[in-house]
Amino acid sequence: MNAVFTARNLVIGALLVFLALLPIYVVATGQFFPLTLFTRIVILALAATSLNLILGYGGMVSFGHAAYLGVGGYVVGILAKEGITSGFAQWPLALAVCALFALVVGALCLRTRGVYFIMITLAFAQMIYYVAVGLDRYGGDDGLTIYRRSQFAGLIDLSGKVQFYYLCLALLLAAIWIVSRLVNSRFGMVIRGSRSNDRRMRAIGFPIFRYRLAGFVIAGMMCGLAGALLANHTDFISPAVMHWTRSGDLIVMIVLGGVGSLFGPLIGAVTLLMLEEGLSRVTEYWQIIVGPLLLFIVVYAHGGIDGILASLHRG
Amino acid sequence: MRDEVILLIEQCLNGLQFGLLLFLLAAGLTLVFGIMDLVNLAHGSFYMLGAYFAATFAALTESFVLGAVLALVATFVVGMAVELIAVRKLYGRDHLDHVLGTFGLILFFNELVRLVWGPAGMNLPLPPFLSTSIEILPDVYYPTYRIAIIVVALAVALLLYIVVMRTRVGMLIRAGASNREMVGALGINIRLLYTLVFGVGAALAGLAGLIQAPILTAQIGMGENILIVALVVIIIGGIGSIRGAFIAAIFVGLVDTIGRAFLPEVFRMVMTPAAASALAPALSSMLIYLLMAVVLVLRPQGLFPVDGK
Amino acid sequence: MLQIRDLTKRFGGVLASDGISLEVPVGELHAIIGPNGAGKSTLIGQLAGEISPEKGQIFFNGCDITRLPTHRRSALGLARSFQITSLFLDFTVLDNVALAVQAHAGHSFRFWQPARKEAKLRGPARAALARVGLESRADVICANLSHGEHRQLEIAMALATAPCMLVLDEPMAGMGPDESARMIALLGELKGEQTILLIEHDMDAVFRLADRITVMVDGRVIACGTPDVIRADAEVRQAYLGVHKARHHG
Numbered sequence: 101m102n103a104v105f106t107a108r109n110l111v112i113g114a115l116l117v118f119l120a121l122l123p124i125y126v127v128a129t130g131q132f133f134p135l136t137l138f139t140r141i142v143i144l145a146l147a148a149t150s151l152n153l154i155l156g157y158g159g160m161v162s163f164g165h166a167a168y169l170g171v172g173g174y175v176v177g178i179l180a181k182e183g184i185t186s187g188f189a190q191w192p193l194a195l196a197v198c199a200l201f202a203l204v205v206g207a208l209c210l211r212t213r214g215v216y217f218i219m220i221t222l223a224f225a226q227m228i229y230y231v232a233v234g235l236d237r238y239g240g241d242d243g244l245t246i247y248r249r250s251q252f253a254g255l256i257d258l259s260g261k262v263q264f265y266y267l268c269l270a271l272l273l274a275a276i277w278i279v280s281r282l283v284n285s286r287f288g289m290v291i292r293g294s295r296s297n298d299r300r301m302r303a304i305g306f307p308i309f310r311y312r313l314a315g316f317v318i319a320g321m322m323c324g325l326a327g328a329l330l331a332n333h334t335d336f337i338s339p340a341v342m343h344w345t346r347s348g349d350l351i352v353m354i355v356l357g358g359v360g361s362l363f364g365p366l367i368g369a370v371t372l373l374m375l376e377e378g379l380s381r382v383t384e385y386w387q388i389i390v391g392p393l394l395l396f397i398v399v400y401a402h403g404g405i406d407g408i409l410a411s412l413h414r415g
Numbered sequence: 416m417r418d419e420v421i422l423l424i425e426q427c428l429n430g431l432q433f434g435l436l437l438f439l440l441a442a443g444l445t446l447v448f449g450i451m452d453l454v455n456l457a458h459g460s461f462y463m464l465g466a467y468f469a470a471t472f473a474a475l476t477e478s479f480v481l482g483a484v485l486a487l488v489a490t491f492v493v494g495m496a497v498e499l500i501a502v503r504k505l506y507g508r509d510h511l512d513h514v515l516g517t518f519g520l521i522l523f524f525n526e527l528v529r530l531v532w533g534p535a536g537m538n539l540p541l542p543p544f545l546s547t548s549i550e551i552l553p554d555v556y557y558p559t560y561r562i563a564i565i566v567v568a569l570a571v572a573l574l575l576y577i578v579v580m581r582t583r584v585g586m587l588i589r590a591g592a593s594n595r596e597m598v599g600a601l602g603i604n605i606r607l608l609y610t611l612v613f614g615v616g617a618a619l620a621g622l623a624g625l626i627q628a629p630i631l632t633a634q635i636g637m638g639e640n641i642l643i644v645a646l647v648v649i650i651i652g653g654i655g656s657i658r659g660a661f662i663a664a665i666f667v668g669l670v671d672t673i674g675r676a677f678l679p680e681v682f683r684m685v686m687t688p689a690a691a692s693a694l695a696p697a698l699s700s701m702l703i704y705l706l707m708a709v710v711l712v713l714r715p716q717g718l719f720p721v722d723g724k
Numbered sequence: 725m726l727q728i729r730d731l732t733k734r735f736g737g738v739l740a741s742d743g744i745s746l747e748v749p750v751g752e753l754h755a756i757i758g759p760n761g762a763g764k765s766t767l768i769g770q771l772a773g774e775i776s777p778e779k780g781q782i783f784f785n786g787c788d789i790t791r792l793p794t795h796r797r798s799a800l801g802l803a804r805s806f807q808i809t810s811l812f813l814d815f816t817v818l819d820n821v822a823l824a825v826q827a828h829a830g831h832s833f834r835f836w837q838p839a840r841k842e843a844k845l846r847g848p849a850r851a852a853l854a855r856v857g858l859e860s861r862a863d864v865i866c867a868n869l870s871h872g873e874h875r876q877l878e879i880a881m882a883l884a885t886a887p888c889m890l891v892l893d894e895p896m897a898g899m900g901p902d903e904s905a906r907m908i909a910l911l912g913e914l915k916g917e918q919t920i921l922l923i924e925h926d927m928d929a930v931f932r933l934a935d936r937i938t939v940m941v942d943g944r945v946i947a948c949g950t951p952d953v954i955r956a957d958a959e960v961r962q963a964y965l966g967v968h969k970a971r972h973h974g
Contacts, residue, residue, distance in 0.1 A: 161511045208708055211715045215454050215510050215654060219646045220711065226643045227704035234697030286826060286834040286842075293823050296812040303772065303806070304885055305798030305827035314833065344643065348518045355515055385530050391523030398516045399504045 108409035112363045115370065119269055123262045135261055141373045142268045143329045148353040148365035149275050150322035154315050155351065156360035157283050159295025161218045163347050164205075164225025168198050168320045170232060170342030172327025177244045177337040187250030187258075194328045195321045201228075202320030206313045213298075222344055232339040243338025250332055258332050268329055272366070275322055280362055282318070291315050352394060358406020367405050421555055426676045427669065432561050434668020435568035439623040440645040441652070441660040442575060443616030449655035450612050451506060454513040457497075457520035458620050458645070459638020465490045465621025466633035467528060470537040479542040486625050487618050494617025498610045506609075521639070528635050536635070539628040564626050571622070572661060579657055584608070644671075647703055651710045653717025663718060667703050674702040725750045725889055725919045731780035733766055740766040741777065742943040748889070753911075753920040755930045758940035759963075764923050765807065767940070768893050771921075772804050773797050785888060798827065801888030805878035805895055807923075811866050817877060818862040822849040824884035852884040856910060872903035879910065889919040896926050908932065931955070939963075 119138065126135045147169055154160040175194035184190065209220045238244045249258040258264050282288050290311045293301050301308050331337045340346075349372065357368025379386030401408060444458050468489045473482025497520070505516050541560055548556040579585035624638070631637070648667050652659030678699045682691035710718065726748040733741040740763045748754040758764055769775035771782060773794035781790045789797050812820050822845045826832060829844060839845060853859045856876045861869065869877065875895055882890050895911070896904050908929045914920065915933060924930050930937065930951075937954045939947040947953075947960045954960055 155511075161514065163514065208711050211711065215448065216650060216715070218454065218510060218514055219650055220707070223643055223647050223650065223704055223707060226640075227701050230700035231697045234700055236692075236696070281836050281838075284838040284840065285836055286832040286839045288835075289819075289823055289826060289839045290832045293812055293815075296814055297810055299774075300806075300810045300812065301823075301827075302794040303798060303804055303810075304824040304881060305795050306832070307793075307795045311832060345518075345521075345639065348515075351511075351515060352518070355511075359511075385526045387522045388526035388530065391519040391521070391526065394519030394522070395501055395516045398508075398512045398519070 106409075108406060111367070111409060115363075115367070123265055127262065132261060135265055137373070137377065139261075139265045139268055139333055140330075141369050142265070142272050143326050143333060144350070144353070144373065145366040145369035146268070146272045146275055146329070147323045147326040148350050148357075148369050149272065149279060150319045150326065151350050152354050152360070152365045153279050153282065153322070154291075154312075154319045156354055156364065157279075157288065157295065158291040158312065158315050160210075160312060160316070161351070162209075162221040162316075162319075163218050163344060163351070164221035164223075164228075165319070165323055165350050166342045166344070166346035167225040167228045168202070168323035168342075169327040169330060169346070170228060170337070170339065171198050171201055172324030173331035173337040173341055174232060174238070174244075174327075175324075176250060176328045176331040177246050178238055180246045180248060180250075181238065181244060185248045185251050187252045190250050191325070191328050194324050198320045198324030198327075199317050202317040203313070206316035206320075210309055210312050210316065222347070225342060225347055226344055229339050229342050229344070232342065239338065241339060243336055243340070246331055246335045246337065249335070250328070264332070268333075271325065271329070275325075276362055276366070278322075287311060287314070354404075356397065356404050358404035358410075361404075361406040364404060364406045371405065422676070423673075424552070424555065425557065426673050428557060428561065428565070430669035430672035431665065432564050432568075432668070433672050434665035435565060435572070436623050436626060437641075437645055437648050437668055438572060438661050438664035439568060439619050439626075440641065441648040441664050442572075442657055443619040444645055445649045445652070445655055445657060445660045446612055446619075447616045448649075449657075451609055453502065453505060454510055454517065455502070455616075456514060456517040456642065457524065458616070459640075459642035460521055460524035461490055461494060461617040461620035462624035462627075462638040462641065463524065463528060463633070463635070464493060465618075465624030466539070466628035466637065467532055467537060468621065469625035469628055470539040470633050471532075473539055479539075479545070482539075483625055487621055490621030490624075491614045491618040494621075495610050495614035497617070498613035502613060503609075525635050534635065537628075537633040539625070539633065541629045560629065567622075567626070571619070575657060644703065647707045649717075651707055651717060653720040656717070656719040659717055659719030667706065670706055671699075671703050675699040678702070725752075725785060726921065727781075727783040728767075728771075729781045729783070731767070731770060731777050731782065733770060733775060733777045735766075739943050741770065741780075744780070744940075744943070744945055746938055746945065746948070748919060748921055750919055751916075752935045753915045753922060753933055755922045755924060755934035755937045756940060757924065757927070757930055757937060761942070762940040763943035764940060765893070766943075768804070768807075768891060768923065771802070771891055795827075798885060798887075801886075802891065803882035803885045803887035803889070804891040805875075805882045805893055807893040807897060809871075809874045809878060811874060811877060811881070813867040814865065816863050816865055817853065817858060817869065818846065818849055820866055820877060821852050821880050821884045822846055824881040825849050825852075828885050848886075849884060852880045855883055856880045857906070872899050872906075875899060875903075875907065876910075879907075883914075887918065889921065890914070891921045891923075893923050894925060895922070896924060896929060904929065 119142070122138055123135060126132055147165070151162065151165045154162060172194040175197050176190045179185070179190045179193065205221070205224045209217055209224065212220055233241050252258070256263055256267060258267070283292065290301070290306055290308065293306070294308045294312060298308060327341070330341065353368035353372050354365050355368070356371050357364030357366065375390065376386065379389055397404070440458065440462060444455065447453055447455050465486055468486035469482050472485040472489070473479050476482055476485070501516070501520065505513050545560045545563060547559045549559050549562055551557045644667065648663045649660055651667065652663030679691060679695040682695050728744055728746040731741050731744040744767060756764055756767070766775060770777050773789070773792060777790065781788060783789070784797070784800060784802055787800060789800065812823065815823070819840070822839070825845045825848045826839065850859060850862065853862055856879050858873060858876050858880060861873060866877070875897070879892070879895060882892070896907050899907060904926060911920070911922070911929070911933055922930070922934065934951055936948065936950055938945055939954060939960050941963050946963060947957045949957070
């Protein structure tokens with residue numbers, strides 16, 4: 101059927117096949133750098149996917165989402181330092197702490213709208229950043245080295261690069277699937293309706309605060325999982341992971357890929373990180389290009405890459 | 416006089432000084448938001464540029480004051496240029512677009528500064544007449560420069576007050592972005608107004624930056640951290656309100672400075688020294704955010720919200 | 725059904741609502757008319773819960789709803805349509821109405837099953853669309869509808885919440901003569917089934933449909949009664965009808 105083989109679907113399909121087969125190439129050639137790069141890309145794509153749920157679909161521009169990367173990572177790091185290396189203990193706790201944090205911050209932030217909301221999420225994320233900097237016992241500004249990755253009683257060995265990569269990829273795909281179910285469910289309709297016209301939502305009788313808060317918590321937990329993965333990937337966690345400019349990066353990934361599209365965050369993550377890799381080989385000052393590029397995209401290419409692909413189909 | 420009291424006085428003055436500095440930053444932010452409905456995250460970049468310009472011009476002219484004045488003019492011009500080239504295209508768009516667009520500007524300016532001035536920071540040495548200390552109370556000395564900061568910032572605040580309260584432009588500022596019809600009715604060229612306001616906002620940020628430079632040196636990325644504090648100030652004060660920005664800025668400045676100075680003391684009185692030294696740094700950083708959270712619970716629109724927002 | 729007592733609201737120096745009192749018994753179609761600036765929008769805002777009055781009370785179905793948040797009023801059966809179309813433009817027509825149904829069909833903490841496949845939501849949604857004559861446009865993206873169809877959709881969404889009372893804010897705003905005639909017919913049908921509070925400028929419609937009319941000028945109620953009484957009222961003629969008739973025919 102013509103509709104299936106759209107440009108957009110082809111690109112996504114090709115990307116997924118590439119991601120699935122990458123380890124084979126890497127093992128064959130013995131060059132592990134691409135695998136390291138793409139593990140990082142997949143993990144950040146997971147974080148971006150979680151943000152897309154509330155930002156892309158829910159219209160909540162949270163500029164503090166990287167905080168959950170940090171919280172999830174620090175739970176793993178702190179527990180590891182204190183001798184608890186079982187992933188079965190660390191990861192659920194990471195999710196729980198993120199859920200709690202999202203609940204409290206969300207309850208405060210979601211009472212505001214628009215610009216206030218953006219600024220307040222930013223401020224709270226920076227607060228957590230400073231708390232982490234102040235944690236002398238756990239490295240403070242210098243960060244915390246993780247000497248042993250999360251142990252899963254032999255089920256999977258996270259130190260194995262290929263195994264770890266596939267775990268991250270599987271979790272990313274699971275997350276995208278979960279998001280796809282969420283956004284089409286009743287809950288998703290409320291979130292999306294609130295983005296479209298929240299005044300109307302209230303008029304027809306929805307108490308939208310509680311649903312937005314639920315979305316906020318779910319997104320926070322998902323991002324916390326990405327944080328746990330990131331901590332394992334780099335064997336290290338530091339406050340820099342949750343600096344507000346990192347939250348900005350996540351938003352950039354979403355907008356690049358296409359706001360409110362399922363695979364947009366993945367496309368955006370791949371694009372942004374490959375762009376950074378590529379540009380940084382050309383010049384040390386690559387950010388000087390990314391900056392105006394962002395501005396350009398915002399002003400002219402509103403729907404991101406996904407939008408461009410979709411318009412090709414409509415042609 | 417007892418040491419603790421002297422310390423308290425010093426910290427209060429420091430807090431006042433910090434607060435006034437925050438006001439300079441916050442005023443520009445809230446002005447731009449109030450009139451153009453634009454979130455400008457790159458405001459911190461003007462802060463940074465002000466510091467670098469001042470260091471450069473002061474070295475070139477071998478005069479601190481001349482360097483400062485030139486830096487202000489330069490920042491004002493850069494601000495207007497940015498408005499004309501980039502920011503103008505963002506008006507009327509989604510706040511997400513503002514955030515992203517200005518975020519792109521931050522990246523650009525940080526790299527630009529690195530390209531032009533190098534990765535190491537720059538020093539801005541004080542002239543002899545500002546490096547002294549004044550005896551403010553019997554046997555209590557306070558740096559002249561810090562007093563100068565307070566005086567200058569208060570003068571600027573007063574100037575802003577006069578403009579906002581007594582001129583036609585000021586009426587616009589108080590009325591807020593919702594009254595564009597009023598702009599037309601007053602016969603003011605709106606595009607020119609926007610460019611000028613943006614430039615003034617940038618200049619205020621630049622002033623704050625160059626004031627801080629002798630104390631903290633000019634560094635890449637120095638704008639980002641203080642920008643967040645400025646955001647907290649305008650959230651507490653109410654976005655769009657200059658009066659709110661002033662009161663909130665002083666408040667935040669005092670809470671932050673006095674909190675950091677005395678919280679470890681207070682903690683040591685109620686818990687073990689080990690716990691105190693572990694918790695105190697983290698919690699002192701959190702103080703102003705906790706303050707913001709309290710204000711949000713009690714009054715989500717801020718202390719002095721501009722009507723109609 | 726609806727009782728408004730002494731409602732007062734001030735905006736800066738302007739008294740937008742000056743001690744308004746009004747009653748709408750069950751089953752009545754009550755119209756509110758008045759020139760621009762009379763304070764009708766402010767009144768609706770207070771009824772809907774978007775503006776909070778300084779003084780006065782609003783009773784709906786026996787409950788004091790004066791301080792109740794908007795969504796709770798809807799839950800109690802008060803449905804409204806908006807003067808300036810306020811819809812979910814990126815959703816389909818059916819999605820729009822289904823959302824209205826969903827708001828009153830239990831909680832929405834359902835995360836897994838697609839809402840678009842729920843017959844419990846789609847069924848009543850289609851029924852509401854049929855009621856206003858939009859069933860053939862069910863799968864069109866809302867942004868692609870004509871203005872008149874938007875106004876019809878507004879009514880459909882109000883109906884989909886299974887209300888006790890409809891508050892319709894200028895449903896015929898911006899409509900041409902054909903569309904207006906259809907809307908008047910629709911409102912005539914609804915008149916028997918629902919209690920309706922109608923704000924309108926179209927005098928034709930108002931005098932044809934209303935059981936009673938309230939006239940507002942400068943935030944105050946200056947007259948209230950059956951269409952005949954209002955037509956005859958000298959103060960109303962002077963303040964409003966005369967001016968309006970001239971504009972209407974001219």
